[in-house]
Amino acid sequence: MTDSRDILITGGTVITGVATDPALTDVDVLIRDGKIAQIGPRIDAPGADVIDASGSVVMPGFVDTHRHTWQAIVRNIASDWSLDEYMAGLHVGLSKHFRPEDTYVSNYLGALEALDSGITTLVDWSHNLRTTDHADAAVKALEDTGMRAVFAHGGGAAQWGGVMPSPVEHPRDDATRLRTEHFASNDGLVTMALALRGPQFTTREVNRADFQLAKDLDLRVTVHVGDGHWGKMRPIIMLQEDGLLADTITYVHCTTLSDEELRIIGDTGGSASVAPDVEAQMGHGYPATGRLLAAGVRPSFSIDVCSSNGGDMFGTMRTAIGLQRAADNKELVDAGAVIERLSLNCADVIQFATLDGANAAGLGAQTGSLEVGKAADVIVVSGNSLAMSPLNNPFGGVVYNAHPGLVTDVVVDGVVKKRGGQLVGVDVKKLRDDASNARDYILSQMPEASVDGAWHPEVAHA
Secondary structure, eight states, rough: OOOOEEEEEEEEEEEOOOOSSSSSEEEEEEEEEEEEEEEEOOOTTOEEEEEETTSEEEEOEEEEEEEEGGGGGGTTTTTTHHHHHIIIIIIIIGGGGGHHHHHHHHHHHHHHHHTTTEEEEEEEEEEOOOHHHHHHHHHHHHHTHHHHEEEEEEEOOHHHHHSBBOOOOOHHHHHHHHHHHHHHHHHOEEEEEEEEETTBBBBBHHHHHHHHHHHHOOOOOEEEEGGGGGGGGOHHHHHOOOOOOOTTTTEETTTTTTTTHHHHHTTTTTEEOOHHHHHHHHSSSSSOOOHHHHTTEEEEEEETTTTTTTOOHHHHHHHHHHHHHHHHHHHHHHTTOOEEEEEEEEHHHHHHHHHHHHHHHTTTTTSSSOOOOSSSOEEEEEOOOOGOOSOOHHOOOOOOOOGGGEEEEOOOEEEEEEEEETTTTOHHHHHHHHHHHHHHHHHHTTTTTSSSEEEEOOOOOO
């Protein structure tokens, strides 16, 4: 639902989200009927709701292309865990104790956390759907936030907590029901995709059936490939041999894929989602940002698991650019070369987090950049803090200095969702209480679990 009143964001420094565009200083953005109607200096819009962005950065909302939002109520419990501990503690452990009401609270909390930090579009990689009620609760939570989201329907414990490679197909009946009942149209703020396990985690026969389901339901696919030791089994080659590659697939992680596989993704029009914080922590492999670019694939960014790392795009951008610059510089230093210019710049990283993310979510024609005619998904990042003053290089300021606390205003589809630093229409105290109660219930079901950082799940060894 859009606001019937025009919104005029005045006097800001505009970053469009297109890396080749310069920042525009002291310009206005007019929003009308949920869309960007005009960008330019001193726009005349009598009666408009005015947001003063003087000294601040106005830019497209961020796009998170892969987040397991259901884990928000157990945030940071896995901050010191390895990947095997994460699988044991979350997928085999805590996940099975989520009730539908816990899934709702966690999805609502996690999505609003994203929105509060300037993420206006979220791909919710929902892979703890134990029942149809869990799936309905997850969808309703996304809808209740008023943000733009893609509900990526995954499986439950039967698919993730059992024998690997899994012989259990993606829950066809539930996916079909949701497509019919909730997502018959692709025009809503919340749309649907399939979150498939892919050839690393299923039998080949099951993987073919899962991809056929996506084709039958006419849905995009987001799939884990190339994460850690599982990713070395050449999953892209298997998908190619089975004729499953398409330009409607987002490949998540890609860290341990070969250069040949990355080129195949580029040649077939696929997109990629990089989660640098989790990949660095949990042994997925070195983030593939630079290798993807070399293969002709512009990456997008993933927060991944807030049970481990932070949930905002500013931290993700800093991790990504820092790790990639370290890799680029090391290669030159090792070769004895003089570093004359950095190959990855801040404007590119912002595009990864905005327009490239929208393209990966299948929403690039609607959002991801500030362009006349696109949906008004806009954020204002204050430039008035000492860390942002004076605002010299706005691209560098956003990547290296900004943080969620500087996101003062958020607009989604022409509706103000955050104003003057506060979320609109959200009972924050009630939400925090609900989240704590849900967490307490889940942890009470596992006596060995704790939230003090001391708990390390026992990992089963073959």
